[in-house]
Amino acid sequence: MGRYKRRGSKFRQNRKKSENSGDGDDGNNYYSPAVMMGESDWIVLEKYLLEYRTRAYQAYRVNQLSGIGNHDINQLDDAPVIIGKHNFLPLTSENCRQPYLDLPDTLNSKERRKIHSMCAYLDLYHDTAGVESVQISGAVSDSTESNCAKNVSPPTPARRISVSIYEDGLRLVPNRDVDADGGVSQSFFPSQTCRPWYYRAYGNSTNTNINTINHEDIQQRVDAIEKEKVQIRQFANLPELTLRLPDDENPAASCDDLDFNILDQLDLSKEPTPDETPWMLVDTVDKLKLCVTELLYGVGNDGGSPKIHELAFDLEMSNVGKMGSSGVRTCLIQLTSDVATIMVDELSGSSKKVYKDYIIDPLAPGLWDAIPTYLGPIFSDPSIVKIGHGIVGMDTTSLHRDFGILIVNAFDTYEASAILTQRKHGMGLVALCHHYGLPSWEYYKELKNKFQCSDWKIRPLEKRAMEYGRFDIRYLVTLRKLLVRDLVKMDLLHSSAYLRVESSDEEDIGVDLVSEQETQSDSFEMRIDSSASSFNEDGDMPAANHSLKQFESVDGAGKLLPATGNSPPSKTIILASELPCYHYLMKAISISQKRCLKLWSGDEEEPILQNQSFISMMKQAASGTGHGKYWSDDHMQLYRQLAEWRVTVAQREFSSAPELCTLDFLVFVAYKTPKSRSEMRRYSYVLPKCLEDETLPYFYELREMVMSSDAFHLRQSHSLPETMNDVAYYSDRSILHEHDVRQNRLVKLLLTSAVVGVIAVALRARKR
Incomplete structure (x- = not known):
């Protein structure tokens, strides 16, 4: 991912x-x-x-x-x-x-x-x-x-x-991160227009220039989130509530009945690849409206009851300003659904199902604020299964922080693979696609290695980067069917490890688990004996097992028998009403719901006394060596004041404190006490946006705090080495040089004119 x-x-x-x-x-x-x-x-x-x-x-x-x-x-x-x-x-x-x-x-x-x-x-x-x-x-x-x-x-x-x-x-300098005029480059995150929903909802802004949000809508969304949390906990406690049962009033409605005669023939080799699938880059509000309509009803349809039952999603994020998790922002949202459009070839008369993928650019003008309105209802609809891979990594927190969106009724293919293999971590998506027979898995892996850690805020988006984003969602709907099938077979076998994966050809994504305190109301916990689990640590990943040769039947005495060929289980159809009896499937669904409770808490700010630059400064001051050997209590007092000022400004700007400026920057300001932007640029040539913007008062507030501090007066009294204040402008030097050249030319012209004049007077006198 x-x-x-x-x-x-x-x-x-x-x-x-x-x-x-x-x-x-x-x-x-x-x-x-x-x-x-x-x-x-x-x-x-x-x-x-x-x-x-x-x-x-x-x-x-x-x-x-x-x-x-x-x-x-x-x-x-x-x-x-x-x-x-x-x-x-x-x-x-x-x-x-x-x-x-x-x-x-x-x-x-x-x-x-x-x-x-x-x-x-x-x-x-x-x-x-x-x-x-x-x-x-x-x-x-x-x-x-x-x-x-x-x-x-x-x-x-x-x-x-x-x-x-x-x-x-x-x-x-060519190829800089900012242009020659000092403006922001294409990789800059538009923080002024893409403010996280969380800070707007729980902030305390007094800035009238940006205080234009609808507080009534925010409060309604806050109340709705609390109800959605209750529903997610209910699904985690009773995962059978997420199953779709047959509807007598609507027989055509989708249900979760399993037919092994069909599922055993299913793999990823016949699924349409991103090259074979139409897609749309959503970079306007009108395109977002069309995207939602086509996700719900299919391409070319916009009426009747929604046809969507499953939504595959993924997010691409970037760290804005290297500020840890507080600086992570959503830069791309990829979506596809199980709704297919029947396309008929006029020449041959043949028909085929066509799916469509969508890549939403939240940084495009107007989209950031429109996403909660149009995508929020889909993610909160409990009748739609949202399918993701490793959603607890950053997907759930980013959707909540940036857009106020919660995921109700999710299926995490990463968690399902962890249960099937009985390992601590699940399989990476590339490895999972390889296992289930994706022919182009090597190309997918190549794209992953290149673009997984890309700077996703760079615009325009690279073509192959968007192709990688589509790979991340293209096969999730089918993977859910395959994983549900194998989780049920795992129970039928009474086996504790269905997928015998010896080793993975890619690293685990390393997601963090939800603590038990966050889900203490959830009582669903299946204890499965894992004593029969064994893994062969040698060799590579097994080839795709489309026909499930590792399936073993159970005799009347309950003993495991070797599989015979490609035989399906004796029971080929399992009704959705029977699925709650299958513990491993229920466990996967329950854990997937718990992962949706990993929300943004807003308290992931770095303690000011644990900042590494500050710690380094204190060590150097104690030893009397290094650049920080002059650090004193006066600098410490200013540093604390600057940290408090940063928190206040963050509330006024609907932002996180690290997004405004880093603690490293405040350590520098407290120590060097710069009184101008040019002196601040010696720490970072590109200053924080709040200090560059002339329409905002924050630079002047910061300068007033610095110049009124004891640390500043200490430096001005020459007790500490002076900062080099004589700033040189290279362009001024060039202008001065041109001025000197013009002056020299003028002097030469005057001297030449004087000589010519003297010679002319002498010639006239001689003629006389």
């Missing part, structure tokens, strides 16, 4: 190795693999950046190189500077005169994060440009489309850091 993934045990092991690697890290960057450079390399790199800053200022002021110090690196040589395993540009006069200096693109993500932190405290402007490389099937590839075709443009440069002493110097 292309969701924002929570890390699992493998990640924690890598994190522990990183913490114990002794690489000189400052404690700010735990969420990445161990860096390559050692502590001595970081010391040399800091000297390199300081020397660049000195030389660049000298080149700006006197336009010549002077005062070269004796450092650990050879500054006079034109050869690249080797630090660790990276080649840095030599600090020649020509390089230091440029508006910016590019650092090597061989630095990994953790090294780049640490350099960003270092530049902030060295008073250097710094930003990132280029595209991150990703690992695909053992080969490194750009996150853009492959350039294997002829006559294609050259690939985008790899991810790198650019540093500068000029406030406007980084605007000249």
Whole structure:
């Protein structure tokens, strides 16, 4: 799934190795693999950046190189500077005169994060440009489309850091995350128009500019959510209530009767692929209305009773501003239903069933606020089974947080696969599709490896990325039928592990489970003896078992007998009214409902005293070393005030506090006490939106807090090293140079005119 993934045990092991690697890290960057450079390399790199800053200022002021110090690196040589395993540009006069200096693109993500932190405290402007490389099937590839075709443009440069002493110097860097005018790039999340429903419902806004929501509608939705929670708990406690029984008044209505004669012939090999399925990108409100109509009634129909019985869904999310789970926002919603449209070929007269997929772009104008109105009733309808894979990962919380939507009556294919295999974790969707005979599973896996962790807020959406999103929903409706079939057979066999999966060819998605306290009212708990469970840990995943050869019949004495060929069970039809007797199926349904109670709580904010930048600052202050050695109680007091101010602003802006600005940024402000936007940009060249917007008062509030603090007066009294306040503008330097050129030309013209005049007077006098 292309969701924002929570890390699992493998990640924690890598994190522990990183913490114990002794690489000189400052404690700010735990969420990445161990860096390559050692502590001595970081010391040399800091000297390199300081020397660049000195030389660049000298080149700006006197336009010549002077005062070269004796450092650990050879500054006079034109050869690249080797630090660790990276080649840095030599600090020649020509390089230091440029508006910016590019650092090597061989630095990994953790090294780049640490350099960003270092530049902030060295008073250097710094930003990132280029595209991150990703690992695909053992080969490194750009996150853009492959350039294997002829006559294609050259690939985008790899991810790198650019540093500068000029406030406007980084605007000249190509492939930056923001454009040359300082505006936001296409990857920016429109936070002003895509405000999470949760904060609008439970916030306390006093900002009249954005306080335009309908509080009556919000309150009605809050009341409806409480009723939906009760219904979800009821379904979790009594999963048989979710089953669809035959309707005497409407015999054509769908029910959950099982016919093994049909189901045993079912697999994914005959299901239409995304290439064979029509689809629509929903990027306007009118298209959203059409999407809902076609989901309910089918293509070309818009009347009568709804035909939908099952809705497959998935979400793609992105972390806005690297703020942990508080910064995750929904960037894509994929939907498809079980409603088929009968298409007749006029030439041959043959007919076929056609399904249609939908990709909804919540970031498109007007869609964010329209989604709760049009999609909310479908997700809350208990008669429609919502099918997802690993919905507890982030799907349930994102729908609740961003749109106020709850999922009533769900079936989680991930949880069903976990019960069938009797493992702690379920199977990944690619592995599950492979097991049930999807011919194109390898292509699906390739798309997953490339796009699962993409930046989904980038627009326009890439064609293959949308194809991957459609793979995530295309087979869920059929997978539910297959899993229900096998869960029932698992009970018929009295077996504790029906799917004999030796190993998975992809990692588990690592979803978090709902705590027992959240579902303490649910009493449904089936205890199945798992002593007969055995797993062969050797070998690869078994081939697709379409005919279910591992099925075993039961004799009169209750003993398990080997399967004979492709024989179906002796009982070929099971009525929906009988399904409550099948414990494993009921267990899968019950757990799926419990996962729908994993809602957004709004309290996932990082405690201010547990922030890694703050902890690193305290350690450096205690040891008297590093950039934070001057941290004092005055800075601590300002930091607390800034954190309280951030919470207040978040309530006024209907947002989470980390989305406004990170605690790392507040630690920097409390320590460096910047009094202008240009000084703040030395921490992050792209400031938080609330501080960039001139129509909002928050920058002036922040500046007033800083300038009235004891920490600011302490720095102004020269007790601490001064921040470099003389900001250089590269464009001003160019204008000044042009002005000097014009002035020189004017002087030369005047002198030439004077000489010509003297010569002319002399010639006239001679003629006389």
